[in-house]
Amino acid sequence: MGIGAPVRRVEDRRFLEGKGQYLADLDIPGTVDLAFLRSPVAHARLKGVEIPEQYRGQVFLARDIDFVKPIVAVGKAPGFKYSEYPPLARDKLRFVGEMVAMCIARGRAAAEDIAQACVLDFEELPAVWDMEVALRDGAPLVHDDWTDNRFVTTEIKAGDLEAVKAAAAVRVEKSLRMGRHVGVSMETRGVLAHYDNRLGELVVWSSTQFPHVIRTVLAQSLGISESALRVVAPDVGGGFGPKNNFQPEELAVAALAMKIGRPVRWIEDRREHFIASPHAREHRYKLVAYADKAGRILGIEAEVMVDAGAYSVWPWTAAMEAGMAAGIMTGPYDIPVYHGRAITVCTNKAPLGPYRGVGRTGACFAIETLIDAVARAVGRDPQEVRIANMVQPSAMPYRSVTGKLYDSGDYPECARRAIAAIEPEKVRARQQRGEPDGRLIGFGVASYTEQSAHGTAEWVARGLPVVFGYEPALARFTPDGKLILFVGIQNHGQGLETTLAQVAHQELGLPVSDVIVRHGDSSTSPYGMGTFASRSMTMAGGAVSRACATLAEKMKRIGAHLLQAPPGEVRLADGKVWFGEQSVGFAEIAEAAYLHPERLPTGEEPALEANAVYEPGRSTGAFSYATHACTVAVDPGTGVVEVLDYVVCHDCGTIVNPMIVEAQVVGGVAQGLGTALYEEIPYDENGQPLASTFLDYRIPGPTEVPDVRVLHMETPSPHTRFGIKGMGEGGAIAPPAAVVNAINDALRPLGAEINVTPVTPERVLEAIAAAGAAR
Amino acid sequence: MKPAPFSYVRPASLEEAVRVLAAGGGAARPLAGGQSLVPMLNLRLAPAEQVVDLTRIEALRRVEDRGTSVFYGALTPHAAFEDGKVPDASNGLMRHVAERFAFRAVRNRGTIGGAIALADPAADWLPTVIALGARLHVAGPEGERIIPAEEFVLGPYFTALGEGEILVGVEVPKLAASARWGYSKVTTKVGEYAESMAIAVVDRARRSARIVLGAADGAPIVLADLAARLLDGARPEDLAAAIRAELVASERDFAPAKLVMHTTTIVRAARDAVS
Amino acid sequence: MKVPVSLTVNGERVAAEIEPRTHLGDFLRDHLRLTATHLGCEHGVCGACTVLVNGEPVRACITLAVSIDGAEVKTLEGLQGEALMETLKAAFHEKHGLQCGFCTPGMLISAWDLLKRRRDLDERAVRVAMSGNLCRCTGYQGIVRSIMAAAEKVGAAAPSTIKEPLR
Incomplete structure (x- = not known):
C-alpha cells in the first residue's frame, strides 16, 4: 500500500454513488442566482447600461462595487505594460464575454431574463482580433494609454549565433501556428459567496485549484483581512489550469455578497466557459535551425509570439505562456547556442492563462517538428537525428543553454524504447505496400522535458506576486487512532486523497483506509499553494512524509513505553507498534496521547499531531521527460486523420501509484490529441469567437483517443523526497508534435506538409492541394 | 444557459395541434423529441413564445407497412430504426444511417419527423429520404398534402411547411431487392454533424439511380447528371471531374477543400451502390 | 405561467408546479435535490446529465420536464x-x-x-x-x-x- 503500489482510489466511492459535492450542488438557504451581462462586442467604449424599471435593485454595475480593486498582474521583465482588469467593465469593453453587470434573481433562468432585458449603450471600435493585426502600425489600441499592443517582449541570447551561422552546413526554417484553446473541465467554473454571521466571515466557495492563494488575493482586492475570509474549493470537476487564476467572477460575486448581505451564486454555463474563461495556447513561431551535415544542431533562433488576450491574469501575468515556451525551447536536446524572443501580444480576446502543459506544448511542437525538418534536410532518419542531439545520460545533471538544470535521466534510452514499441519497420513496410483503403500511413515521434514542482528559485526568477516555493502538511491522529492529513493542495481528479495516504502509509505503516486527506478549505488546512504545475505529489508528498515521520517517532516512543520495550527496538507495521511478537495498536496509543496523558512516557507531550513544511532540495524543479510515438492514417480524399497507435515512454522519477500515473499520462495525451486535431476557438474580424458550444469546439471522445500504451522508466530525482518528479501535465505536451510529425511522414509522398494545429480535415486537404499546385 | 420563458400546450389531436400552431403564428414552435429545439431554446437562439408539444398525438406515432411503401409516423424515434423495430423499406439503409448519427440518448428521444422538419443542413435523414424518393405527408389548416422529399427543403432550416402545417410522417417506397445503396460520411468525431455526406441508391435493373449530397450548406443536392452516367455504366472512380463540375454548377460556392471532400464522399457512396 | 408535472422519480411519485422552460436536469437538481445528475453543457452534447426515462437513457438537459409528464425517471441515486x-x-x-x-x-x-x-x-x-x-x-x-x-x-x-x- 506504500509508495509504488497501484492502490485503488479511496475517493472513488462518493463519486460512484453520485455523492460528490461540486459547487452547483451546494445548498445554502436563501441563495440568489447570478447571471452576468457580458459584452457582445470585442472592442467598444461603454457609455451606459439601460436597466428596465422593474429590475432596478437586481442589476449591479461597476459603480455598485467600487470598493474593490482591479486585478493587476505585472511581470518583472523590463517594459511590461501595466493594465487593470476590472471585475466589471467601467468605460471600455475589451473582449466578447467581458463582464458588465451582475443580474440576480431566484433561479438562473430569471437572472438570465434580466440580463437579456438590459440594454448596453456603447460605441464600437475596430477590433484587434489577431496578433498580427495588433502589431500593425496604427493598429487600434486595446489599452488607450499604451504605446502599442505588446504586453512585453523578452529575449534570451545564449552563445555566439554568428559563429554558428558561419559554421553550419544547413539552415532550416520553419513557421508554425498553434490554435487558441479552451480548458474545458467537465465541471465549469462557479462561485458562491455568503456571510457566516456567527464567525463574522465572508465564505467564498469557488471551483478553484488554489483556495488559500485566492483567499489572499481576494482579501486584498476586497479590502478586508484574510482573517475574515474563508475560501473553500469543494469537489472540483477538473481544472487543467483555467481554474488556477484569480477569476474576476470570484471578485465580483464576493463583492456583491458583501454589498447585499445575501448568499449569491454564479455557475458558469458552457457558453461562458468557451468565450470568457481564461483561454490557452495560440502560439506562432518563426524558427531557424543551424546544423552540421549530420544533422547535429549547432544553434537555434526562435521567435515565439503569443496572443494573450485583453488582460494580464493574476498571478501568472500575460507573459507566462510565451516566456515558458521560449525558455524551454531546446527541450531534451544538447543545443549549445540559442537566441529566443518571446512576444506577448494584447488583443480583444479573452485573457490567456495557464493550461496543462503551459508553453511547453507549443515549444515541443516547435522543436520537434524542427528536428524532423533538419533530418530531412540532411537526408537522415529523424529518429537518429533526434537521439543524436539529445542530452546524454553521462551529462546529467545538465545545465541547458537557457539555464535549466536537468536533474537526472536517460533521454536517448527513453526515445529508443518508445520508438521500438511503435515498430517503425512494420510501419515502413505498410507504407511500401500501400493501404487497401487508399489512406496514407505515417509515424511520428516527439520528446520533451517537463520542469515540475519548481520552487522558490524558479518563481522568484519569474517575478510573480506569490512565490510557490513550498507545501505544508498537518498530520493529526484522532483519539481512536485514525490519521487525518490536512494539506494545502487541492485534489480535483489526480487521486491525491489516495497517494498522500500512501505516503503516510510509507512512514507510519498504517492502512491507507485509516488515512483521511482534507484539502481545499482555507479554514481547515495549513496555508498552501494548491494544485498546478505538476507539483502536488512532490511538494505535498514531501510535507506529508515529514509530518508523518515526526509522528512515527512519537508513536514509537509511546508504543515502546506501553510495551515496556527499549524505544530503539520497536517498529511500525499494520497500524501497530511492534516489539518482537508483541504489539500495541495505534488506537491504544492515540487514546493514551489524547485521553490518558498519565500513560505517556515521562516528558512526552500529549496529543498526536505534527506540522511540516516541505521545500525540495533544489528549487529549480525536477525534470520529468518522455518520448511519444504514434502512427496515423491520413485519408487524402477527406482529410480525416485517425490515430492508429500511440505509445508513451516516460520517466517521472519514483512512481507513487502506477495506476494513477498511467491514467494521468493517458488523460494528458487525450487533451494533447485535442490540441493536435480538434480544438480551436477562432475569432472573426469583428473579434467574435466562432466556437461557443460543443458543436463547434470539439473535444476528443472515446473514439478519438486510441488505447494509449504507456511504458515507465524510473530515475529518482536527487532533489526530492523519495525521488518523486511531477508528471500531471506531461501527457498533454507532446501529442501535437508527435501527431504532426506522423501526418507529415504520411503526406511525404504527396509533397505536402502541415504546420498548424489543430489539423482539421480542411487543413489537410488544403495542404495537399497546395502541394499539388506547387508541383 | 436557460430558455427564455414560454407557454406550453400539449394538444391531444392533430387537428388541435394545427389549430394552435396556426393561431400562434411564427412564435409557436412545435416540439417533437426536442433534441434540436431544446438546445436552441437553452442557448436562447430560437425565440419561442409558445411550445406546442406534439408528443401525445397518436396519429404521429403510426408506423404502417402499406405494401409498396412503409409509412413512418413523424414521432418515430431514431432508435426504432437503429434497433430494427420498424419495418424496413430501404434494404437496410435507414438502419445503417440511424446507427451513425448523434448518440444513443439523443436517438432515444429524437424523431425522424422532427429532424426532417428542422431541416438542419448537416443532418442525416433529409438526404436519406431524398435518396429513397420518399413522400412527406403534411397536415395543415387547408387539410393534408404530400410533398416529395426533394422539394421539401428550401434552404438551411427553411422548409416548404406553411404556417400551422405539421409533418405527419414519411412514406418511403420499398426498394426492390435489386437496389443497392452506398453511404459515405465525414465527421471530425463519431456522432457529430457531418462535414460531408453522400448517399447513393442505385437499381440498375430498373434504371433508377439517385445520389444525394448532404451537409451541403443548404438543401441537399441531388446529382442528376451523375445518376445518368452511372446508369450508362460509368465507374464512379472515373467520374470525379464530372462530380466536381456538377457541384460547381450547383453554385453553392464550396471552398476548394470542401469540394474535394464532397467529391470523395460522392464517389465512395456511388461506388458502394454499384459494386 | 406554471404548469403541473407529475413524474415517478426513483420509484417515488412527485408532483410539482413548474415553469414550462424547466428542463429535467434542473427539475431533478433544484426541485428534488438529486444532485448526482450533473450539468456539463446544457446543450445535449457532453452526456453528464444522462438519466433513464422509461428505462432508456436521455439527456436531462434537453428534455423539458413537462414534456415527459407521467414518465418514470431513474437517476444514479435510484440505481443504488x-x-x-x-x-x-x-x-x-x-x-x-x-x-x-x-x-x-x-x-x-x-x-x-x-x-x-x-x-x-x-x-x-x-x-x-x-x-x-x-x-x-x-x-x-x-x-x-x-x-x-x-x-x-x-x-x-x-x-x-x-x-x-x-x-
Missing part, C-alpha cells in the same frame, strides 16, 4: 444497489474509470444501458456506443476498460473479444 449498476461501479473502481468524477454518473447510466442492450461488445463497440459521453480527465482508457470488465462479468462482451487493443 441495483445489481448491474453495482457491477459497473466496482469495475470503475477497479479499473480506474474516473478521475474528477463529474462525468461519472452519466458514464455509468450510459454504460448500464449498453450492458443491458448488447451482447456483442468489444472495445471498439464500447467506444462508439459511449461516444456521447465526454470526459476530460481519463482519456477514456480507464472508462473503456471498466465497461469491458463489467461486460465480461455479465456476459455482454462479444465471445471473440477482448484484451485486443483497438489497433
Whole structure:
C-alpha cells in the first residue's frame, strides 16, 4: 500500500454513488442566482447600461462595487505594460464575454431574463482580433494609454549565433501556428459567496485549484483581512489550469455578497466557459535551425509570439505562456547556442492563462517538428537525428543553454524504447505496400522535458506576486487512532486523497483506509499553494512524509513505553507498534496521547499531531521527460486523420501509484490529441469567437483517443523526497508534435506538409492541394 | 444557459395541434423529441413564445407497412430504426444511417419527423429520404398534402411547411431487392454533424439511380447528371471531374477543400451502390 | 405561467408546479435535490446529465420536464444497489474509470444501458456506443476498460473479444 503500489482510489466511492459535492450542488438557504451581462462586442467604449424599471435593485454595475480593486498582474521583465482588469467593465469593453453587470434573481433562468432585458449603450471600435493585426502600425489600441499592443517582449541570447551561422552546413526554417484553446473541465467554473454571521466571515466557495492563494488575493482586492475570509474549493470537476487564476467572477460575486448581505451564486454555463474563461495556447513561431551535415544542431533562433488576450491574469501575468515556451525551447536536446524572443501580444480576446502543459506544448511542437525538418534536410532518419542531439545520460545533471538544470535521466534510452514499441519497420513496410483503403500511413515521434514542482528559485526568477516555493502538511491522529492529513493542495481528479495516504502509509505503516486527506478549505488546512504545475505529489508528498515521520517517532516512543520495550527496538507495521511478537495498536496509543496523558512516557507531550513544511532540495524543479510515438492514417480524399497507435515512454522519477500515473499520462495525451486535431476557438474580424458550444469546439471522445500504451522508466530525482518528479501535465505536451510529425511522414509522398494545429480535415486537404499546385 | 420563458400546450389531436400552431403564428414552435429545439431554446437562439408539444398525438406515432411503401409516423424515434423495430423499406439503409448519427440518448428521444422538419443542413435523414424518393405527408389548416422529399427543403432550416402545417410522417417506397445503396460520411468525431455526406441508391435493373449530397450548406443536392452516367455504366472512380463540375454548377460556392471532400464522399457512396 | 408535472422519480411519485422552460436536469437538481445528475453543457452534447426515462437513457438537459409528464425517471441515486449498476461501479473502481468524477454518473447510466442492450461488445463497440459521453480527465482508457470488465462479468462482451487493443 506504500509508495509504488497501484492502490485503488479511496475517493472513488462518493463519486460512484453520485455523492460528490461540486459547487452547483451546494445548498445554502436563501441563495440568489447570478447571471452576468457580458459584452457582445470585442472592442467598444461603454457609455451606459439601460436597466428596465422593474429590475432596478437586481442589476449591479461597476459603480455598485467600487470598493474593490482591479486585478493587476505585472511581470518583472523590463517594459511590461501595466493594465487593470476590472471585475466589471467601467468605460471600455475589451473582449466578447467581458463582464458588465451582475443580474440576480431566484433561479438562473430569471437572472438570465434580466440580463437579456438590459440594454448596453456603447460605441464600437475596430477590433484587434489577431496578433498580427495588433502589431500593425496604427493598429487600434486595446489599452488607450499604451504605446502599442505588446504586453512585453523578452529575449534570451545564449552563445555566439554568428559563429554558428558561419559554421553550419544547413539552415532550416520553419513557421508554425498553434490554435487558441479552451480548458474545458467537465465541471465549469462557479462561485458562491455568503456571510457566516456567527464567525463574522465572508465564505467564498469557488471551483478553484488554489483556495488559500485566492483567499489572499481576494482579501486584498476586497479590502478586508484574510482573517475574515474563508475560501473553500469543494469537489472540483477538473481544472487543467483555467481554474488556477484569480477569476474576476470570484471578485465580483464576493463583492456583491458583501454589498447585499445575501448568499449569491454564479455557475458558469458552457457558453461562458468557451468565450470568457481564461483561454490557452495560440502560439506562432518563426524558427531557424543551424546544423552540421549530420544533422547535429549547432544553434537555434526562435521567435515565439503569443496572443494573450485583453488582460494580464493574476498571478501568472500575460507573459507566462510565451516566456515558458521560449525558455524551454531546446527541450531534451544538447543545443549549445540559442537566441529566443518571446512576444506577448494584447488583443480583444479573452485573457490567456495557464493550461496543462503551459508553453511547453507549443515549444515541443516547435522543436520537434524542427528536428524532423533538419533530418530531412540532411537526408537522415529523424529518429537518429533526434537521439543524436539529445542530452546524454553521462551529462546529467545538465545545465541547458537557457539555464535549466536537468536533474537526472536517460533521454536517448527513453526515445529508443518508445520508438521500438511503435515498430517503425512494420510501419515502413505498410507504407511500401500501400493501404487497401487508399489512406496514407505515417509515424511520428516527439520528446520533451517537463520542469515540475519548481520552487522558490524558479518563481522568484519569474517575478510573480506569490512565490510557490513550498507545501505544508498537518498530520493529526484522532483519539481512536485514525490519521487525518490536512494539506494545502487541492485534489480535483489526480487521486491525491489516495497517494498522500500512501505516503503516510510509507512512514507510519498504517492502512491507507485509516488515512483521511482534507484539502481545499482555507479554514481547515495549513496555508498552501494548491494544485498546478505538476507539483502536488512532490511538494505535498514531501510535507506529508515529514509530518508523518515526526509522528512515527512519537508513536514509537509511546508504543515502546506501553510495551515496556527499549524505544530503539520497536517498529511500525499494520497500524501497530511492534516489539518482537508483541504489539500495541495505534488506537491504544492515540487514546493514551489524547485521553490518558498519565500513560505517556515521562516528558512526552500529549496529543498526536505534527506540522511540516516541505521545500525540495533544489528549487529549480525536477525534470520529468518522455518520448511519444504514434502512427496515423491520413485519408487524402477527406482529410480525416485517425490515430492508429500511440505509445508513451516516460520517466517521472519514483512512481507513487502506477495506476494513477498511467491514467494521468493517458488523460494528458487525450487533451494533447485535442490540441493536435480538434480544438480551436477562432475569432472573426469583428473579434467574435466562432466556437461557443460543443458543436463547434470539439473535444476528443472515446473514439478519438486510441488505447494509449504507456511504458515507465524510473530515475529518482536527487532533489526530492523519495525521488518523486511531477508528471500531471506531461501527457498533454507532446501529442501535437508527435501527431504532426506522423501526418507529415504520411503526406511525404504527396509533397505536402502541415504546420498548424489543430489539423482539421480542411487543413489537410488544403495542404495537399497546395502541394499539388506547387508541383 | 436557460430558455427564455414560454407557454406550453400539449394538444391531444392533430387537428388541435394545427389549430394552435396556426393561431400562434411564427412564435409557436412545435416540439417533437426536442433534441434540436431544446438546445436552441437553452442557448436562447430560437425565440419561442409558445411550445406546442406534439408528443401525445397518436396519429404521429403510426408506423404502417402499406405494401409498396412503409409509412413512418413523424414521432418515430431514431432508435426504432437503429434497433430494427420498424419495418424496413430501404434494404437496410435507414438502419445503417440511424446507427451513425448523434448518440444513443439523443436517438432515444429524437424523431425522424422532427429532424426532417428542422431541416438542419448537416443532418442525416433529409438526404436519406431524398435518396429513397420518399413522400412527406403534411397536415395543415387547408387539410393534408404530400410533398416529395426533394422539394421539401428550401434552404438551411427553411422548409416548404406553411404556417400551422405539421409533418405527419414519411412514406418511403420499398426498394426492390435489386437496389443497392452506398453511404459515405465525414465527421471530425463519431456522432457529430457531418462535414460531408453522400448517399447513393442505385437499381440498375430498373434504371433508377439517385445520389444525394448532404451537409451541403443548404438543401441537399441531388446529382442528376451523375445518376445518368452511372446508369450508362460509368465507374464512379472515373467520374470525379464530372462530380466536381456538377457541384460547381450547383453554385453553392464550396471552398476548394470542401469540394474535394464532397467529391470523395460522392464517389465512395456511388461506388458502394454499384459494386 | 406554471404548469403541473407529475413524474415517478426513483420509484417515488412527485408532483410539482413548474415553469414550462424547466428542463429535467434542473427539475431533478433544484426541485428534488438529486444532485448526482450533473450539468456539463446544457446543450445535449457532453452526456453528464444522462438519466433513464422509461428505462432508456436521455439527456436531462434537453428534455423539458413537462414534456415527459407521467414518465418514470431513474437517476444514479435510484440505481443504488441495483445489481448491474453495482457491477459497473466496482469495475470503475477497479479499473480506474474516473478521475474528477463529474462525468461519472452519466458514464455509468450510459454504460448500464449498453450492458443491458448488447451482447456483442468489444472495445471498439464500447467506444462508439459511449461516444456521447465526454470526459476530460481519463482519456477514456480507464472508462473503456471498466465497461469491458463489467461486460465480461455479465456476459455482454462479444465471445471473440477482448484484451485486443483497438489497433
